Amino acid sequence: MRLSQKQKELIEKIGIYFEQGMQPAAARILALLIVSDKDSFSFDEIREILTLSKSATSNGLSFLSSVNKIEYYTKPGDRKRYFKWSPSNTINHFKEGIEKILGLSNLFDEAIKLKKDKDSFNSQQLVDLSDLMSFLHKEMPIIYNKWESQRTQH
Amino acid sequence: MRLSQKQKELIEKIGIYFEQGMQPAAARILALLIVSDKDSFSFDEIREILTLSKSATSNGLSFLSSVNKIEYYTKPGDRKRYFKWSPSNTINHFKEGIEKILGLSNLFDEAIKLKKDKDSFNSQQLVDLSDLMSFLHKEMPIIYNKWESQRTQH
DNA sequence: CTTTTGGTTCTGCAACTATAGAACCAAAAG
DNA sequence: CTTTTGGTTCTATAGTTGCAGAACCAAAAG
Incomplete structure (x- = not known):
């Protein structure tokens, strides 16, 4: 999964809008989930695409979940969680x-x-x-x- | 110039609303100018009422001026500036x-x-x-x- | 010219924030 | 039971913020 240059830029721009109210990492995660073509991402996909540490990813995701801006679902026979924007x-x-x-x-x-x-x-x-x-x-x-x-x- | 307990509390509460977007000191100055009975305050009055340092007062006031949330006027034969909310x-x-x-x-x-x-x-x-x-x-x-x-x- | 006044700018620091990396942990797989 | 996976929590730290206090400065007063 690769993002186009334009998508990357947009994630940054939208991220800045969100930054008042949450940490930069969380803001970017949310922007990614909104901008991208894919509707859902696994923990590691988010981590790699945004080049975040595991802790930053985990904290960002749990913050976004706690304020109900995102949700996740699971697939049978797959331990991963798939996170998606909650429009x-x-x-x-x-x-x-x-x-x-x-x-x-x-x-x-x-x-x-x-x-x-x-x-x-x-x-x-x-x-x-x-x-x-x-x-x-x-x-x-x-x-x-x-x-x-x-x-x-x- | 003394403030009632209720006014003090209100300054804090309104200040918190303003704090997203400016520093606490600036937020409190603005809240003071809005809440108080007096329509305008000198630099030193603000400083004393809010027990701020000169620098915090100065920076707060200049920030609020730069974003046009307050204005000041002067009195003839008086070097002080009197600051007021700009509703x-x-x-x-x-x-x-x-x-x-x-x-x-x-x-x-x-x-x-x-x-x-x-x-x-x-x-x-x-x-x-x-x-x-x-x-x-x-x-x-x-x-x-x-x-x-x-x-x-x- | 010297002092005072009203305020600004500079310096240093304490507190807070956001993140990385490591240790850790529970559930699933082998 | 042991190992692997998918993540969480803990620890340390770089960077940022907000303020105090001191130094500073220009204009007015003496």
């Missing part, structure tokens, strides 16, 4: 990422409560920002529905 | 955060192009994910408008 969970994670916005908006609301002068410029802006965030949060399900329906149409 | 930019940054999604979606599109079997489960899921992301991206201006109009109503 449905990725869509959920994407949604959860948006959800996190709400957490910050709640903290902002707390901050507003503590403000003595609720009419100060800062207070007003904070109210606005929190409002935008929770508005957005409320709108998300609508957007997801809209997307679902327009997607199933064609 | 309008914060709303823009919030929008830019959403924009970043598009970047990943473009990388996903590149990955799809390189896929030999475009009908594989992985490919399909990747198409879906990228599609959701760019759909969301396209919908954002609409949401912002919706928010603007409902906000000016009351």
Whole structure:
């Protein structure tokens, strides 16, 4: 199994996107599973393709499993585990990422409560920002529905 | 200038939200400027309230300035600079955060192009994910408008 | 010119992170 | 029971990060 130059570059680029939130090795493993033509890879394939040590590979895979970004299956009569990207969970994670916005908006609301002068410029802006965030949060399900329906149409 | 216990706690909590993307000291400075009743703080006030060293304060402030999260003004006959949160930019940054999604979606599109079997489960899921992301991206201006109009109503 | 003020830059270090390599281990194969 | 396989866990370490403290500097004050 060899990767094209373009695929290698893409793994690095996508890896960088993922690196905020996980170690470089894990980010690259995930990018590999997403980019590559093959749907699943064994431990040693990943290790060789990305030239990682066994420990880095093992740690990366167990991290990615623990946050449900990948899953693995086994073949009968084969002790190896085959790891694959878990796209449905990725869509959920994407949604959860948006959800996190709400957490910050709640903290902002707390901050507003503590403000003595609720009419100060800062207070007003904070109210606005929190409002935008929770508005957005409320709108998300609508957007997801809209997307679902327009997607199933064609 | 003293902060209440609640305000201190909130600064830490909001700080943690900001820490992905900047150093702890900078994150706390920003949280202070957002949470506090006073709209602006001098270098030494920040330093004292957060018990930071001069260098940490200076680096934090210059980082926050460089990414336009804060601004400062001066008073005539006073050499000090007074730093304040820049909320309008914060709303823009919030929008830019959403924009970043598009970047990943473009990388996903590149990955799809390189896929030999475009009908594989992985490919399909990747198409879906990228599609959701760019759909969301396209919908954002609409949401912002919706928010603007409902906000000016009351 | 000298001193003070407000802040920046430099130096060193403690703590943390990510990885390699080795030791290790359980299950399967022989 | 012994060996092999597929991986995990432990140990050591290079590299990075974030900060303190000191040295430094330019502008203003005296």
